Amino acid sequence: MTCFIQPATSEVLRKAENFEELSPEEIVYLLRLQLDSPDVYALMHAAAMMSRRTFGLKGERHMHIGLNVEPCRFDCLFCSLTGKAGIFTESVEFSTEQLLDWARLGQAQGADALNLMTTGFYPFEKLLELGRLLKSEGVNVPLVANTRDITHQEGKALLEAGFSGCYHAIRLGEGRDTPFSPDRRRQTIQVIKDVGLRWMNCIEPVGPEHSPREMADLILLARRMGATYSGVMRRINFPGSPMQKHGMINERELARMVAATRLAMGDVPRAHCTHEPHTASLMAGANLFFPEVGSSPRDLEDDSGKGRGRSLQDCALIYQEMGLDPWLESNCFQPDALPLSERANVCGNLTGITAQN
Numbered sequence: 470m471t472c473f474i475q476p477a478t479s480e481v482l483r484k485a486e487n488f489e490e491l492s493p494e495e496i497v498y499l500l501r502l503q504l505d506s507p508d509v510y511a512l513m514h515a516a517a518m519m520s521r522r523t524f525g526l527k528g529e530r531h532m533h534i535g536l537n538v539e540p541c542r543f544d545c546l547f548c549s550l551t552g553k554a555g556i557f558t559e560s561v562e563f564s565t566e567q568l569l570d571w572a573r574l575g576q577a578q579g580a581d582a583l584n585l586m587t588t589g590f591y592p593f594e595k596l597l598e599l600g601r602l603l604k605s606e607g608v609n610v611p612l613v614a615n616t617r618d619i620t621h622q623e624g625k626a627l628l629e630a631g632f633s634g635c636y637h638a639i640r641l642g643e644g645r646d647t648p649f650s651p652d653r654r655r656q657t658i659q660v661i662k663d664v665g666l667r668w669m670n671c672i673e674p675v676g677p678e679h680s681p682r683e684m685a686d687l688i689l690l691a692r693r694m695g696a697t698y699s700g701v702m703r704r705i706n707f708p709g710s711p712m713q714k715h716g717m718i719n720e721r722e723l724a725r726m727v728a729a730t731r732l733a734m735g736d737v738p739r740a741h742c743t744h745e746p747h748t749a750s751l752m753a754g755a756n757l758f759f760p761e762v763g764s765s766p767r768d769l770e771d772d773s774g775k776g777r778g779r780s781l782q783d784c785a786l787i788y789q790e791m792g793l794d795p796w797l798e799s800n801c802f803q804p805d806a807l808p809l810s811e812r813a814n815v816c817g818n819l820t821g822i823t824a825q826n
């Protein structure tokens with residue numbers, strides 16, 4: 470059987486095959502492809518093959534641990550942990566014993582990283598203390614901080630406290646749906662790079678109202694600033710969310726975005742994330758899930774492990790069902806550049822797919 474795809478699609482896939490940087494217009498073109506078209510399946514195939522070529526069969530599980538709940542006064546519109554959302558009316562910090570238990574669970578069940586997330590007003594020194602404590606207690610899973618904007622001094626302090634990386638994103642709608650300056654967020658990304666932390670990123674939280682061009686600009690930023698990973702996460706609308714009027718994208722739409730983003734990132738990243746865990750994006754180049762415990766900006770439960778969060782075991786099962794291996798060593802924390810597969814024409818291979826003239 471021969472499938473026909475548009476010559477323009479074929480051209481972008483061939484360019485991506487060589488890991489060339491795509492233009493904003495080419496990324497927008499991919500993000501706008503019709504969902505049921507052969508072009509989208511060709512895009513997803515090319516993205517999946519690019520990930521096999523660069524990441525092998527590894528399925529990464531970076532365990533999110535939300536350290537605290539508070540009615541956060543920053544009031545980002547997409548977040549359930551805000552004062553305005555009215556879901557959490559009191560501040561709660563999970564106990565040190567609880568956090569240690571979760572970290573040990575992560576280590577025992579093969580987590581590739583522990584992402585320690587704080588709300589906007591959480592004391593930075595306490596995050597450092599937790600990093601030092603986990604290291605002194607023998608937790609050897611790489612630590613990734615997910616916290617507020619930081620200075621160079623604070624970035625160095627994270628490194629000294631045992632952190633290997635920092636998750637930071639200029640969110641879609643930053644400065645409009647949040648009170649934060651995109652420029653300040655970008656400065657923090659530069660700080661992370663300058664001090665030698667690995668920079669983890671995601672295009673998030675995507676809703677139907679976000680334009681392909683806004684996404685393309687953030688995708689190119691991630692490529693040019695050398696993100697360790699930068700996939701796509703969709704926004705989850707909690708009951709009463711001010712974003713409910715926009716609706717949510719579905720997993721197929723998310724998979725198309727994951728694929729376009731994967732091709733745009735080329736040979737820069739060590740993994741490609743998506744959230745929440747699901748199968749469709751694993752056929753579109755994603756290979757990194759975030760199992761969740763503790764607080765989450767998408768949940769109504771203070772412990773997302775009892776709410777929306779998927780467990781490490783859940784994520785391992787999804788990978789196995791999709792032919793990926795969660796037990797291989799993580800690619801994200803290796804010091805050297807990843808060797809690419811020797812196999813020729815495996816990325817974006819258009820065998821059986823013919824451009825329609």
Ligand code: SF4
Nearest residue numbers: 541544545548588589
């Ligand atoms: S996203 Fe972070 S800073 Fe914004 S309201 Fe939620 S917890 Fe606060």
